[in-house]
Amino acid sequence: MQLNNQTYQIQGVNVLDIADEFGLPLYVYDANKIIEKIGALRDAFPGVNLKIKYAAKALTNVSILKLMRLQGIDIEVVSVNEARLALLAGFEPAQIMFTPSGNSWPEIQEALEMGLQLNADSLPLLELIGQMYGNKYPVALRINPSITEGGNLKIQTGHGNSKFGIPNDYRAEIKGIVEKYGIPLVGLHIHTGSDFKDGNTFLKIADVLFDLATDYPNLRFIDFGSGFKVAYRPGDHFTDLTDLGKKVSAAFRSFCDRYGRELELCFEPGKLLVSESGHLLTEVNVVKKNPTRTFAQVNSGLNHLIRPMMYDAYHHILNVSNPTGEEHLYDVVGYICETDTFATDRMLPEVRTGDVLSFENAGAYGFSMSSNYNSRPRPAEVLVYEGKPHLIRQRETFEDLLRGQEIIELETTVLNKIER
The missing domain is CATH 3.20.20.10 (Alanine racemase)
Known part of the structure; x- marks a missing residue:
């Protein structure tokens, strides 16, 4: 992802425009970066x-x-x-x-x-x-x-x-x-x-x-x-x-x-070809202070990017919507009911409610290891190919969470047991 005239772009497309068009959270992949890595390995x-x-x-x-x-x-x-x-x-x-x-x-x-x-x-x-x-x-x-x-x-x-x-x-x-x-x-x-x-x-x-x-x-x-x-x-x-x-x-x-x-x-x-191509775009829900920490809490979590919690993996984080703000120290955390930390003591341009943060190097083992933990739907996926963003996976819905479930009748059975 490149910073041009204070806007982050992928193949000349403003990342914030992609976020507005497809919603957040969102996985975005740069096809040119994948092609570049294949060429470098061949060469x-x-x-x-x-x-x-x-x-x-x-x-x-x-x-x-x-x-x-x-x-x-x-x-x-x-x-x-x-x-x-x-x-x-x-x-x-x-x-x-x-x-x-x-x-x-x-x-x-x-x-x-x-x-x-x-x-x-x-x-x-x-x-x-x-x-x-x-x-x-x-x-x-x-x-x-x-x-x-x-x-x-x-x-x-x-x-x-x-x-x-x-x-x-x-x-x-x-x-x-x-x-x-x-x-x-x-x-x-x-x-x-x-x-x-x-x-x-x-x-x-x-x-x-x-x-x-x-x-x-x-x-x-x-x-x-x-x-x-x-x-x-x-x-x-x-x-x-x-x-x-x-x-x-x-x-x-x-x-x-x-x-x-x-x-x-x-x-x-695997990782060599797709890691750098991927960006997980998220929105800041809450900026929450306590006496020793300032938390930037985003609308995503280990259910969408588990590598930091599973492997102690580092992902560089960009404040896409406020790249020139004064830097402060943040813990960037998710919305999962679990210890759900993306980054600790990370210096970022001032983070405000509604800002868009991008987790870099999210192409490998990001979406592929995602889950529906806390009954959360998984994000959409977009591929930027030849200068145009293409939706390559729809965002999951509540109906997707129910798909395959069989809801059986239990109420009468439970009441009969209680009456006996």
């Missing part, structure tokens, strides 16, 4: 056969998925319903990588029958696929490398105590199952978490994957997952894609030479 890996697969769980709106497809990238999903959304967006089944994490067997079967590329994450699952299907379906493996890297512990997925992936310690057991059933193994995958600051973590991952790859001569791809660090505040550190690309590309080309042929080098960015 960082010259000279290798790079495949980008968008990690759909970050933001699953079908219009966002369609934008990804139009940029020529594939997609990674963790549920059959995410795959269905991808198909609606125009992806072919062969473009969809399905990485379950303890999903039910019927869901696994459905994914295979849909033609998705399965990424098996456990020895029992690999064994069951062999028993049921033999060599019918090509399979990739998610490996746990026992590497502890990244940010908050809740987003570290590659350490030895994590539930994710098959521990590399079971290398012999993996090979035994693959050979026993003749399972066509086409790819190796690792995702160790998020918020890696430099390329050295990926080189550690590469050592594990490249060594394991020597057991399987018919691989098509090596998948490094994701883990890219994005900047959440001005001056914040972020993954240097140029440095990362240089280091990993060199290591990958050397591996392919040893392997005897060129493979695909894959990444599955």
Whole structure:
């Protein structure tokens, strides 16, 4: 979001005009920012056969998925319903990588029958696929490398105590199952978490994957997952894609030479592609003072953006409607009946009742992790594409909260019990 002549704009559109047209709270995404991030990732890996697969769980709106497809990238999903959304967006089944994490067997079967590329994450699952299907379906493996890297512990997925992936310690057991059933193994995958600051973590991952790859001569791809660090505040550190690309590309080309042929080098960015594109616009309901704090209470909460409460995540906050006001210290909080804090001791231009605040970097794991807690409807979503805002999800209503409920008659039964 850019500040031009004291107004915040997305692709030249005044953010306050978007708020007036579609109401608040509101998720707004900048398509140009998504396209920019895809281009930056591609440019960082010259000279290798790079495949980008968008990690759909970050933001699953079908219009966002369609934008990804139009940029020529594939997609990674963790549920059959995410795959269905991808198909609606125009992806072919062969473009969809399905990485379950303890999903039910019927869901696994459905994914295979849909033609998705399965990424098996456990020895029992690999064994069951062999028993049921033999060599019918090509399979990739998610490996746990026992590497502890990244940010908050809740987003570290590659350490030895994590539930994710098959521990590399079971290398012999993996090979035994693959050979026993003749399972066509086409790819190796690792995702160790998020918020890696430099390329050295990926080189550690590469050592594990490249060594394991020597057991399987018919691989098509090596998948490094994701883990890219994005900047959440001005001056914040972020993954240097140029440095990362240089280091990993060199290591990958050397591996392919040893392997005897060129493979695909894959990444599955989610947050990198959509985080900075997203803005959660909210309205200030109350400015409330107590002896030690001044609270700016907005018409949203952890039901719409749970990352601050769940991960202690920082989101930069802009006072869109009063950007030049004198700065004061605020706790920015939500309207949920729960400790519901977006920011503590945050310096902001004077906040007044009715002001519009924007939570930045809200594109990833914002709407996709939202809920109806406190029986609150979820916000609308808008995509600014080619200089025009488009409504891509309607705001929920009270009727949406009732959808699927069956209201049964209880009054007579209760009265009869009381009379007895």
